[in-house]
Amino acid sequence: MSATAQAQTDTAPAAQAGAADGFYPARRAMESLGAPVAALILAATAFSMFLLALGKSPVDFWWLVWRGAFGSAFSLQNTLQRAAPLLLTALCVAVPAQLGLVVIGGEGALALGGLAATVAALPLSGVWPPLVQLAMAAAGIAAGGGWIALTGLLRARRGVNETVASLVLSYIGIAIFNHMVEGPLRDPASLNKPSTWSIGDANMLGPLPGTELHPGLLVGVIACVLCWVLIFHTSVGFAARVTGGNLRAAQLQGLPVGKLIVAACALGGGCAGLAGMIEVAAVHGRANASLLAGYGYEGILIAFLARHNPLAIIPMAVLMGGIGAAGGLLQRRLDLPDATVVVLQGFIFVAILASETLYSRIGWFQPRGAR
Amino acid sequence: MLSRRAILSGAAAGGAALTLGTGLRQARAGTLTVGFIYVGPKDDYGYNQAHAEAAAQLKSMPGVKIVEEEKVPETDDVEKTMQSMIELDGATLLFPTSFGYFDPYMLRVAKKYPKIQFRHCGGLWQKDKHPMNTGSYFGYIGMGQYLNGIAAGYASKSKKLGFVAAKPIPQVLLNINSFTLGARSVDPSITTQVIFTGDWSMPVKEAEATNSLADQGVDVVTMHVDGPKVVVQTAAGRGMYVCGYHANQSKLAPAKYLTGAEWDWITVYRMFVGDMLQGKPLPNFVRGGLAEHFVKMSPFGPAVSDTARKKIDAVKAEMMKGGYSVIKGPLKDNKGNPVVPAGTEYPETAIQLESMNYLVEGVAGSIS
Numbered sequence: 001m002s003a004t005a006q007a008q009t010d011t012a013p014a015a016q017a018g019a020a021d022g023f024y025p026a027r028r029a030m031e032s033l034g035a036p037v038a039a040l041i042l043a044a045t046a047f048s049m050f051l052l053a054l055g056k057s058p059v060d061f062w063w064l065v066w067r068g069a070f071g072s073a074f075s076l077q078n079t080l081q082r083a084a085p086l087l088l089t090a091l092c093v094a095v096p097a098q099l100g101l102v103v104i105g106g107e108g109a110l111a112l113g114g115l116a117a118t119v120a121a122l123p124l125s126g127v128w129p130p131l132v133q134l135a136m137a138a139a140g141i142a143a144g145g146g147w148i149a150l151t152g153l154l155r156a157r158r159g160v161n162e163t164v165a166s167l168v169l170s171y172i173g174i175a176i177f178n179h180m181v182e183g184p185l186r187d188p189a190s191l192n193k194p195s196t197w198s199i200g201d202a203n204m205l206g207p208l209p210g211t212e213l214h215p216g217l218l219v220g221v222i223a224c225v226l227c228w229v230l231i232f233h234t235s236v237g238f239a240a241r242v243t244g245g246n247l248r249a250a251q252l253q254g255l256p257v258g259k260l261i262v263a264a265c266a267l268g269g270g271c272a273g274l275a276g277m278i279e280v281a282a283v284h285g286r287a288n289a290s291l292l293a294g295y296g297y298e299g300i301l302i303a304f305l306a307r308h309n310p311l312a313i314i315p316m317a318v319l320m321g322g323i324g325a326a327g328g329l330l331q332r333r334l335d336l337p338d339a340t341v342v343v344l345q346g347f348i349f350v351a352i353l354a355s356e357t358l359y360s361r362i363g364w365f366q367p368r369g370a371r
Numbered sequence: 372m373l374s375r376r377a378i379l380s381g382a383a384a385g386g387a388a389l390t391l392g393t394g395l396r397q398a399r400a401g402t403l404t405v406g407f408i409y410v411g412p413k414d415d416y417g418y419n420q421a422h423a424e425a426a427a428q429l430k431s432m433p434g435v436k437i438v439e440e441e442k443v444p445e446t447d448d449v450e451k452t453m454q455s456m457i458e459l460d461g462a463t464l465l466f467p468t469s470f471g472y473f474d475p476y477m478l479r480v481a482k483k484y485p486k487i488q489f490r491h492c493g494g495l496w497q498k499d500k501h502p503m504n505t506g507s508y509f510g511y512i513g514m515g516q517y518l519n520g521i522a523a524g525y526a527s528k529s530k531k532l533g534f535v536a537a538k539p540i541p542q543v544l545l546n547i548n549s550f551t552l553g554a555r556s557v558d559p560s561i562t563t564q565v566i567f568t569g570d571w572s573m574p575v576k577e578a579e580a581t582n583s584l585a586d587q588g589v590d591v592v593t594m595h596v597d598g599p600k601v602v603v604q605t606a607a608g609r610g611m612y613v614c615g616y617h618a619n620q621s622k623l624a625p626a627k628y629l630t631g632a633e634w635d636w637i638t639v640y641r642m643f644v645g646d647m648l649q650g651k652p653l654p655n656f657v658r659g660g661l662a663e664h665f666v667k668m669s670p671f672g673p674a675v676s677d678t679a680r681k682k683i684d685a686v687k688a689e690m691m692k693g694g695y696s697v698i699k700g701p702l703k704d705n706k707g708n709p710v711v712p713a714g715t716e717y718p719e720t721a722i723q724l725e726s727m728n729y730l731v732e733g734v735a736g737s738i739s
Contacts, residue, residue, distance in 0.1 A: 068459065
């Protein structure tokens with residue numbers, strides 16, 4: 001998988017190429033950029049043919065996607081607002097993926113993180129808001145991190161498949177969330193839509209100063225950058241990638257594989273929990289079913305599109321956010337059903353996965369002397 | 372925050388658009404653009420279809436352009452949709468039709484765009500609480516469920532009726548109570564079993580509930596869910612009679628469909644759009660029932676007896692005169708507590724009905 005490809009290109013060929021092939025890093029970067037772009041072009045072409053089969057004009061479609069996603073100040077803002085939570089939930093998949101784990105439980109972690117953040121804020125009324133927000137963030141990260149760490153523990157100690165475990169735990173987490181929101185934590189005034197008590201207007205996160213942008217955007221970008229630095233420029237990250245490359249080799253090296261698995265899961269889950277906290281603090285002001293908007297699942301798609309590289313998550317989240325933002329406009333102007341945008345995302349996903357096969361095959365991109 | 376990918380794809384699309392032209396135009400000045408937002412699909416044989424059918428009729432009005440978006444969840448997605456309709460489509464009148472859109476989403480967008488008119492279906496607009504560019508409209512469909520109940524009362528042999536309901540909110544409870552009272556006006560020994568599925572659209576739970584009702588010996592079913600299609604088809608498949616709701620589902624079960632309580636939203640929409648075109652201020656709190664043509668009854672199905680037809684038509688004529696009360700004292704709830712004292716009547720316009728929190732005697736089931 002992508003983690004393997006990363007480990008391979010990082011360790012062996014760099015040593016072999018040496019000074020004789022100074023252009024290899026540049027070519028490697030071009031390959032990393034070129035394959036996804038080729039996949040996107042392929043997906044766009046295939047989707048355009050699909051549209052022609054439906055009797056719609058692809059030109060109209062792409063122009064509306066541009067218009068609805070990036071074409072006006074309002075559209076751009078809409079796109080970025082959609083992308084903000086996705087940055088963090090994608091990290092929930094991308095960080096454990098460095099160890100070769102496929103963790104897809106972000107939705108449950110987000111829900112529990114949002115709930116914990118709300119619960120943390122409730123007894124703190126009257127306290128200085130930034131402190132409350134810090135407490136909320138800590139609670140959200142702890143709840144989300146703890147929940148995905150459970151998956152990590154199951155995988156590390158008992159060898160349970162982490163994909164199944166994280167998904168099932170996600171459903172359990174959502175059920176716990178619903179039970180608490182509709183039962184013990186329910187605000188009696190929320191008759192028609194069960195919600196918890198509000199965290200109070202004073203504690204809400206406002207938009208980024210000077211703009212109307214979602215505050216989660218800045219947090220998400222910083223989180224992505226920090227994760228990238230952690231994974232690719234620290235020894236801990238290196239240990240994680242080695243584990244992802246070959247578990248046995250890592251164990252033989254004496255790396256603490258079990259701890260790394262749990263830590264990576266906890267970090268990823270913490271990001272998703274933080275996303276839940278930001279959604280509560282910046283958008284809803286309370287925890288209710290609106291929090292379960294599928295951000296966790298969209299994050300899976302984005303992480304795979306970004307090939308689990310935290311920096312690449314940023315443009316991919318913006319792209320997917322843009323397509324989602326254009327969805328409404330497409331429905332209204334072209335009379336296309338709501339699912340059309342999902343079909344497009346599916347095409348992109350399949351194309352990106354297929355493009356995995358391009359890596360290490362085209363000779364020009366490979367290091368000289370490694371053949 | 373523009374990524375290289377976004378700029379490349381944008382430049383390509385923009386270039387193509389420039390060379391080929393697109394044929395897509397913004398609304399011309401002078402056309403009124405009206406936006407409709409639905410929580411489910413337009414062809415759900417239910418709540419959303421009732422609105423969509425009325426919207427389709429509006430398209431034939433001169434000078435009016437309709438933009439619709441379906442399957443918008445009751446989350447801040449609807450805020451984004453409303454803003455998108457205002458900014459990109461130039462809509463000046465918006466109809467967010469689902470109950471959960473009102474608070475806080477529509478109110479937030481309404482504060483941001485004071486020049487745009489928002490009218491919500493079902494919300495409780497209050498003059499001192501909510502901005503003047505918002506308002507709510509709804510129909511007194513409880514009366515329709517009362518007439519459904521009469522049809523069910525005549526058709527039922529087991530004297531057990533069933534009601535598949537979404538959430539125990541006042542509008543739903545009023546429907547359940549009206550249905551039961553209508554049936555008991557035919558035979559006081561009739562009981563209704565109510566099952567709450569928990570949310571507006573839960574097809575699997577609705578099918579399970581309908582099957583469970585059939586297993587309990589129920590032989591006439593009605594519902595208050597967004598898309599009655601599942602309940603109607605499951606009930607007819609199990610040999611039960613069905614009273615419809617929201618829209619006309621008789622096509623789905625021609626032999627078993629008795630009658631139905633339907634919305635007639637075109638009355639409301641034509642009024643709002645007409646006022647908007649003439650530049651008149653729009654009313655903020657609009658309610659109406661059978662007499663005002665906000666609500667109508669489906670044509671009778673083949674299984675409705677002549678006696679039943681005569682009775683229903685007679686009661687309907689009474690209702691059309693105005694002032695008819697279904698909820699009147701003395702009335703007890705299903706736990707035995709008196710809820711309406713003798714001599715008190717609540718006609719459909721009574722504000723107390725909008726905070727109903729009980730199930731009447733004869734209903735088996737509980738709210739919490």
